[in-house]
Amino acid sequence: MTDAAGPADTAGAVEIRTSSFEVFCEREQDRMARALALALDSADLGRDAAAEALTRAWERWSTVADYDNPAGWVYRVGLNWGRSRLRRRRREVTSALLPDAAVTDRHRDDQLARALTTLSADHRAVVVAKFYLDWADADTADALGVPVGTVKSRLHRALAHLHDELRSDR
C-alpha cells in the first residue's frame, strides 16, 4: 500500500465519490437491510449485516461503485457476514437460534411465511433476491457469484420445497 495519491484522486473526485456513496446508501440501505433480514431471518442481523456490508463498500467504494450492480455486492457480503455471525452465535448460544428475533415470527399464522423459514440459507437467499429484490436470475447470479444455472436450480428446489411444506401444512 502506498500513501501516494493517484492522478485521479483530487478533492473533487473524492467529493463525487463521497456523494455517490451517500446517494447509494440512501437508495439501497433500507432495501438491503430488509432483504438481508429476510434472508437471514433476523431483523437485527439483517440491519447489522447491511451496515457491515455498506461499511466495507465505503472502504473500497471506488471499486464497488463501478460494478454493474453494487447492491448485489452488498447483498452477497451481507449474507456472508451474517452467516458468519450466525455460526459464531451457534457456538456461543446453546439454545435455539434467536427465536425472538426471527423476522417471520410475527407472521406465524401465515403458512407461506412459516414455510420460508424452513428453506436452506442458499435457497432463501435466491428467493429473497427474486421475489423481494426483483432481481433477474442473471443479476442474482452475478450478486451471489454463482452461475445462472445454479440460481435457477436453487429457485426451482426452493419453490418445490415450499410447495411441499404448504401441502404438508394443510
Next chain:
Amino acid sequence: MNDLPDLDDDLRSTLNGTADALDLELAPAGELAQRGARRRRRKRALGGVAATALVAVVAVGVVGTRGDDSTVATADVAAATTEPELLPPADDATSDATTDDTIDGATDAAPAITTPPTMPPVDAEAPATAAVTAFGPSGDALVAPWRDGFIRVARTFPAQPLPNELPDELRALFPQEILDLFPDGLPPTIDEATRVLSDAGLLDVVTELISEHPELGEALYAADPLPVELQIATTSDGLDWVPVSLDLPAEIADPTDVRVSDDRLLAWSIVPETDGQFATVSISDDLTTWRTTTFDIPTDATSDPAIHREAWVQQIAPVGDGWVAMVSRSSWIEWEALLPDDVRREVDASDGWGTSVDDAGIEIQIGDGEPLQYTWDELGLDGNPELDDEPTLEFVVADAAGNVSRHTAPDNSWGELTTWNGQVVLVGQTVSVSSDGANWTELAILPEGAWASGAAPVGDQLVVTGGDDVGDPAGWLIASDGTVTEVELPDLPGQYSLWGGRDSAAWIVELYDETLAPSEPTEPATVTFDYDGLVVTLDESPTGSSVVAVDAATGAIVAERTYSPDDAENENVYQYDEATDTSWLVITDESTGDELLRIPGDVVADAVSEAYGADESIVDEPAVEAPAEEWNPDYWLVATTDGGDWYTADVADPGPWLNQSAAVNGTALIFPDGDTWQRIDLGG
C-alpha cells in the same frame, strides 16, 4: 425459469409484507463512513505489519479436544494516527492521501465529527480559556465533584518504623563504617535510614547483608506498620482547599478502599475474622456523621484444603439513603497441594514449572522433564472444580437504618457501578438502573459486539466508554429514556481505554500501542500438505500468517489469504460443526467473505502434527518477548461535560491513582501533574 408460478405473487406479498413490518433503525450513511474510517486508521496503523496466529488456529485442531471449539484470540490494534478521516479512501489499494481533512465537502460526506477542543499540554503556554493553576501537592489522592466544588481524598501510607535498637548479634553483622553513620541509634523510619545509607554509598552493602541474613530483615521490619491515614479537603472553586478533620469510625480507620459518589463518601474495609470474613462500610454526606454497617461475606470453606473460595467487595455505590455493594465469589485451586508429596517437593525445588488443565485432568511440566499427567480422579476430585464454579455476583444492599439485604445479581451484571439521576446504574453490555439496589430495570443495550469499560454521568445523560465490535475505542451517550447515541472519542497519539465507573467524566489514561511485537517464528514456520489435488501452504512469519492453495496440476493459485490480528473474519478461519463434531479450516475472500477453500480440520491437524513432530507444546503459545525498552509512558487527560466535546491534555506525571485522579464539574477540571494539582477553568 420457474415452473411453479402460482406461488410468485404470494411470495412477493409475503416477503414484502414481512419486510415492511420490520422496525429497523438504520445507521446514517455518515456513521457507516466514520466506521469505515476508523478501520482504515487501524489498518494504516498496522503499517502492513501483521502478527496473527493462523498456526495457532490450526493448533486448535491439534489439541481440539482440549478446549473451546474454535475461539481464536485476536489482538486489538490501535489507531495511532490522529488526523480526522471522514472521507472514503480513493481506492482500496492505493491512496490515503485523499482523505485529508482539509478537503472541502467533508461535512457533506458524513455527519460532522466534532473536533474535540484539545487543551494545550499543561507545561505549555495556556490560553485564557484554559487557565492552569497549581494548588498544592497531589500525592496519592482521588478527586471527585462534591457539592458545587470538589473533594480530595488522600491516603497516606506512613513510613515503615525501625526498631530503636538491634540485638548485638545482628548489630555485629554491620561493618564499622555503617555503624558510624548512626552514632545515636537507628533513625525512626526505614525511609530515613535508606536515605542516609544511599547518600553514603553504602545502601548496596546493607541490601546484600539483608539478603544473606534473613533474620536481619525480619528484625528491621519487625515493627507493625502504622495505619493508612485519610486526609480530606474540599474546595468550592478548585483553588482554595479546606482540610476536613475526619473522625472516622475505628472499623474503617484504615479502609480497604474509598469512593466518592453523588455527594457521599464511602469507605469500606474487609476484615477476615476467625469466624468468617466481614465487610464494614461507612457512608457520610457531611464528612462528620457516619453510618457504619457490617455484613459478612462468607468464603464458603470447602472440605478440600486445595480448593479456595474467595469473596470480595468489588464496588460500592450510594443508592437511596444507603448503598449497594457488588460482592463477588470465586474459587481457585492450589494445584501444588493436590500433587503427590514427592512431586510437590520437586515442584518446590524447581526453577520453573507449568500446568495445563483440561476436562481430563492436569499436566505438570517441571523444568525440562517429561510432563506428568494426573486425572482428576487420581487427584481425588470430581472433575475440574474451577470449570464447575464460575465467579458469581450478588448485591448487598443497606438502607439508611443499616438493614442489610442480599439479592441475586441480574444476568450479565458484571460492570461498572455509578450513580446517575438519583439512581444507581450498572453498566455492562446492558445498562441497568435501580432506585434501591435490589430491583434492576434494563434501560439500554449497547450495540452488538460492543463492550463497556467505564461510565460517568454528564448532565442528565450517562456517558459510557468502551470498545466497539471491531475493538476500537468507542463511547455512547445513554439518555434517561434508554436512547443510545454513539459519541466520538478524542483522537490521541496512541490507543487508550477509559476505565471505571466515575462520578464525573474525567479520566487520566496511559497511552499504549497494542501492535504486537514481532515474535520469533517457531520452527518450522511453514506447513505444506496435499489435499484434494491442491498443495496447501500455511505460513507464519513475524509479519503475519497466510494460507495459499495451489492447483497441483496447473500451478494456478486457487485460494490465497493473508491474515492480520484485526481481521474480524480471523475467528471464522477455524469452524466447528457441533452437529457432526467436525472441524474445518475455511478460507474466505477478504473483501466479500466468499468461501474460497474448505479443508477438513483433521487433514490440517495431521499436517501440523507431522511438521511439528507431534510436539503440541511447540504450537501452544510461543513466548513473545518484546525488546526491552525504556519505560516512558505517555499520560493524557480525557474529560467531557456533555459527551460531545472532549478536553484532552498531555500530563507529564499524573501520580499513581490514574483512575480516580481527575474530576470535572460545570466550572472547572482538575487533575494532578507532578507534585501539584492543575485546574482548568471551564468558564462555567
